[in-house]
Amino acid sequence: MKKLLTVLLALSLVVSVFAGGSKEKTASNLIELEMYYYKQENQEGLLALLDAYMAKNPGVKIKTLIIPNDADATMAARAAQGKLADILQMQSYSRVHEYAAKGYLVDLSNEDVLKKVVPGSLPSVTYNNKQYALPMDLQGIGIIYNKDLFAKLNLKAPTTYRELENVCNVLKGNGITPFSGLLAENWSAGHFVTLVHTALLAEKGIDFNTFINNMNAGKGSYGEIDTAKLFSTMDFYAANMASNAGDMAWDEQQNDFVAGKAAMMVQGLFALPGDAPFDMGFVPFPVSNTAANNKFYADVDSCFGVSSQSSPEKRKAAIDFLTWLGTPEAQKLWIEGYKLTVSFTGADVSALPPAFTDLIEGVSAQGSYPWLFSMYPSVVFEEACKNGAQQYMLKRTTANDVIKNIDATWKAAK
Numbered sequence: 001m002k003k004l005l006t007v008l009l010a011l012s013l014v015v016s017v018f019a020g021g022s023k024e025k026t027a028s029n030l031i032e033l034e035m036y037y038y039k040q041e042n043q044e045g046l047l048a049l050l051d052a053y054m055a056k057n058p059g060v061k062i063k064t065l066i067i068p069n070d071a072d073a074t075m076a077a078r079a080a081q082g083k084l085a086d087i088l089q090m091q092s093y094s095r096v097h098e099y100a101a102k103g104y105l106v107d108l109s110n111e112d113v114l115k116k117v118v119p120g121s122l123p124s125v126t127y128n129n130k131q132y133a134l135p136m137d138l139q140g141i142g143i144i145y146n147k148d149l150f151a152k153l154n155l156k157a158p159t160t161y162r163e164l165e166n167v168c169n170v171l172k173g174n175g176i177t178p179f180s181g182l183l184a185e186n187w188s189a190g191h192f193v194t195l196v197h198t199a200l201l202a203e204k205g206i207d208f209n210t211f212i213n214n215m216n217a218g219k220g221s222y223g224e225i226d227t228a229k230l231f232s233t234m235d236f237y238a239a240n241m242a243s244n245a246g247d248m249a250w251d252e253q254q255n256d257f258v259a260g261k262a263a264m265m266v267q268g269l270f271a272l273p274g275d276a277p278f279d280m281g282f283v284p285f286p287v288s289n290t291a292a293n294n295k296f297y298a299d300v301d302s303c304f305g306v307s308s309q310s311s312p313e314k315r316k317a318a319i320d321f322l323t324w325l326g327t328p329e330a331q332k333l334w335i336e337g338y339k340l341t342v343s344f345t346g347a348d349v350s351a352l353p354p355a356f357t358d359l360i361e362g363v364s365a366q367g368s369y370p371w372l373f374s375m376y377p378s379v380v381f382e383e384a385c386k387n388g389a390q391q392y393m394l395k396r397t398t399a400n401d402v403i404k405n406i407d408a409t410w411k412a413a414k
Contacts, residue, residue: 181245
């Protein structure tokens with residue numbers, strides 16, 4: 001009996017050693033990836049997406065680095081140190097072009113997942129005829145409005161600038177702020193000025209690519225459109241916000257709109273509140289008095305790339321994650337968790353709120369304006385446009401100085 005116990009004890013020790021060794025091996029084989037992500041408003045959706053992937057792939061752990069502000073400076077510093085995150089969420093067009101030109105991104109042209117995306121989305125991630133990222137969300141910027149409040153006041157969604165003026169007057173006459181502002185942060189004002197500028201390029205018959213090429217060559221000016229109309233539209237927008245709009249950031253804008261204090265927001269559908277106690281609609285911001293000229297500002301918003309600074313093992317794991325994003329399971333999580341359309345062909349968007357149907361139908365009927373800011377040198381949009389528009393709307397700079405600074409920044413960037 002004593003001998004039997006000795007043998008059993010010895011066997012238990014052997015099993016323990018092997019079990020311990022197995023755990024150690026599993027831990028050592030764990031691939032840890034870092035994902036850079038800048039969309040603070042979608043954090044919950046992102047974490048749910050990552051949890052689902054990691055549950056299916058226990059050998060991979062993905063940590064998030066979320067930097068909503070000063071993201072470009074942070075990532076530029078890390079790139080210079082050779083420490084870019086393994087998976088990079090980027091703005092389409094300019095950021096992809098910049099990072100690809102510097103050799104920071106892995107060429108994904110031959111990855112099967114890119115065969116699943118809408119062909120029209122590929123230019124947003126293409127540099128020198130190669131694809132360096134996976135386009136993810138198709139997004140539009142326009143006016144999100146409170147349909148219940150509009151119906152109560154017998155208002156129709158505006159289709160022209162003159163109609164928008166009338167809507168604002170009726171709202172103010174009923175003690176309601178027309179637009180929920182967001183001027184404590186610069187990004188929303190930056191999107192607005194580029195939205196209006198793009199519409200005015202079209203109004204003047206200036207080809208978008210020609211404008212970008214001329215600016216890049218130092219031959220053009222941001223002020224070659226109707227600048228009086230550009231800045232009067234910005235004045236109108238600011239004048240129809242609450243008086244404390246300069247103190248309002250993301251949360252305050254959302255809260256005022258959901259509470260019914262303001263009837264509209266100029267935002268992308270990523271800002272559609274999930275807790276609003278009323279129906280919402282979505283229309284283009286009407287810059288023109290000709291309805292046919294007023295289109296959604298719609299394009300690929302963000303995309304995911306893989307850092308070339310990562311080890312081969314981590315690159316492979318990161319590409320596997322991007323491949324998984326193209327599966328029906330991941331698309332469903334993205335659509336339901338993010339409340340965003342995806343760039344994949346045949347995606348089921350039936351779970352999205354009706355405002356997304358407004359976008360899809362509007363683009364189908366009238367086309368759309370591209371997110372031209374995505375083709376600007378990143379420093380132009382991130383600094384000159386965002387800061388210039390914000391400071392102008394807060395009455396801290398002049399229209400002339402905004403144009404001069406954008407031109408100078410663009411010239412210096414090239």
